[in-house]
Amino acid sequence: MNSLFKIFSSLKALDRRYIFLLIGVAVILPLIFPLGLPLGVTQPSLDLYNRVESLKEGSVVLLTFDYYPSTLPETEPMSYAALRQLFKKNIKVITVTTIPLGALSVMENVVKNVAREYDKKYGTDYVNLGFKYGYQAVLLGMGRRIADIFPMDAYNNKLETLPLMQRVKNYKDIDFIFIVSDNATVDYWVSLVNAQFGTPMGAGVTAVMAPKCYSFLQTKQLVGLLGGMKGAAEYEKLTSNPGRAxxxxxxxxxxxFAIIFFVVLGNLGYFATRKKEVSK
Amino acid sequence: MRTQINTAIAFLSGFIMILAFFSANSGIVNFSQNLLTWVTIVGGISLLLGIVSILKVNLKVIQEKGKDWIFKLILVLFVLGMSVCGIVWGIEEKTPFDWLFQNIQSPMMSTMFSILAFFIASAAYRAFRARTLEATILLITAIIVMLGRTPLGQAIWDKLPTYADWIMAYPNLAVQRGIIIGAALGAAAMSLRILLGIERTYMG
Structure with missing residues (x-):
């Protein structure tokens, strides 16, 4: 019993470099030797998938890339899976970002890669609006006339020269908004666009953002939600596009599991030393 | 006088946006739309000012060989380098800007973010203690959600994701709603203060 106490007591002073080492191993090993654990699908992910599936061929979807490169492992797989699902169903896609740092390059790569896979034509099947600063003004302004805020697309083409944009003037012409975001822009899409213009929307967000978005799910302002890498993986599974998530x-x-193990270990050490201190 | 002009501009801009929200008058709606376009233009210029400010601050330190001047030199070189690449060759695929973004900027930003996992593990080990009843409830809730959000948790007990979802959809939702309502009321109060010229800190 005494030796057990000593072990737990010494755990309190465990060098954090051992923790770093174990965490590093815990990340790398499953990537080299996959466990192949079965992946379940949560209801919010299924709802989002079903809503997109219910869109008719030729519908118009606005896909947002409101994320920074730092969260790519969580968000980029969502964009890939969503875009593949949309192009597979022959849905017209308009892409946009309100993030200044790097999102434009990420969007450019994702859209071009997937468009090549499905042989989609720029201007007819999809349009990349690019980036514009000031998301509140951008989101509100697009509600009246997209061309006021984006007179030109990401490649400096005038919007009226693009066949797809000739029939899409504002949110009334958009059937669904698929938000992929790692920040508060989801709040603005919901409060400025869904609340004022009524456009249905769903979101894919980072795990940190997901708890807040549940309130928009309950009010049905979001029809579905992908939360973090788990949400991205679920969408990859649903769309039959296994990828990085x-x-x-x-x-x-x-x-x-490792973090939980460390928390339990830390608490065992805490209770062991506290018991000793109380008995003293 | 300067403060009064700024306050008047803020009041008029805000007032027109409120009017446009409630009005169907095409003149007001068009004017508000023009204001929104102006916001994006002014915002774009402010980004440029940000770059000028970064260069000014860091060039001064480099010139004086101040603390960490070598890192600031790298920063300035990359700010200028990426700007030149973007302006000269564009930012499309297979351009120098895209190469720099894909191979340097993006991995560095992801690395910074992923380092969090190490610090979260270390901090959780040291600080996440069941000292009180509230802390114990938080600890148990965190374990259920963390396990419930992974396939491993599902493999351990297939009901775990259901409980994790319940926690997210009910207790979490109640708290989040309170936070959202509080933040919205705060934002409305702050907007009113700005419109009425009571809050002037945004003028610098």
Whole structure:
């Protein structure tokens, strides 16, 4: 009993470099040796998938890339899976970002890669609006006339020269908004666009953002929600596009388990020393 | 006089946006739309000012060989380098800007973010203690949600994701709603203060 106490007591002073080392191993090993754990699908992800599936061929979807490169492992797989689902269903896609740092380059790469896969034509099947500063003004302004805020697309083409944009003037002509975001822009899409213009929308957000978005789910302002890498993996599974999110789920499983292990270990050390201190 | 002009501009801009929200008058709506376009233009210029400010601050330190001047030199070189690449060759695929973004900026930003996992683990080990009843409830809730959000948790117990979802959809939702309502009321109060010229800190 005494030796057990000593072990737990010494745990309190465990060098954090050992923790870093174990966390590093916990991330890397499952990537090299996948566990292949079965992945369940949560209701909010399924709702978003079903809503997109219910859109008719030729519908117009606005896909946002409101995220920074720092959250790419969580958000980029959502964009890839969503875009593949949309192009597969022959849905017209308009892409836009309100993030100044790097999102334009990410959007450019994702859209061009997937458009090539599905042989989609720029201007007819999809349009990239690019970036414009000031998301509140951008979101509100697009409600009246998109061309007022984006007179030109990301490649300096006038919007009226693009066949798709000739029939899409504002949110009334958009059937669904698919938000992929790692920040508060989701709040603005909901409060400025859904509340004022009534355009239906769903969102894919980082795990940190997901708890806040549940309130928009309950009010049905968001029809569905993808939360973090798990949400991205679920969408990859639903759209039959296994990618980096599904690959990362084993690592996420082990890392969550490792953090819980450390929390339990830390508490055992805490209670062991506290018991001793109380008895003294 | 300067303060009064600024306050008047803020009041008129805000008032027109409120009017446009409630009015169907095409003149007011068009004017508000013009104001929104102006916001994006002024915002774009402010980004440029930000770059000028970064260069000014860091060039001064480099010139004086101040603390960490070598890092500031790298920053300035990359700000100028990426700007030149973007302006000369564009930012499309297979341009120098895209190469720099894909191979340097993006991995560095992801690395910074991923380092969090190490610090969260270390901090949780040291600080997440079941000292009180509230802390114990938080600890148990966190464990259920963390496990419930992974396939491993589902493999351990198939009901775990259901409980994790319940926590997110009910207790979490109640708290989040309170935060959202509080923040919205605060934002409305602050907007009113700005419109009425009571709040002037935004003028610098």
């Amino acid at each position: 599904m690959l990362g789920m084993d690592s996420q499983s082990v890392i969550h």
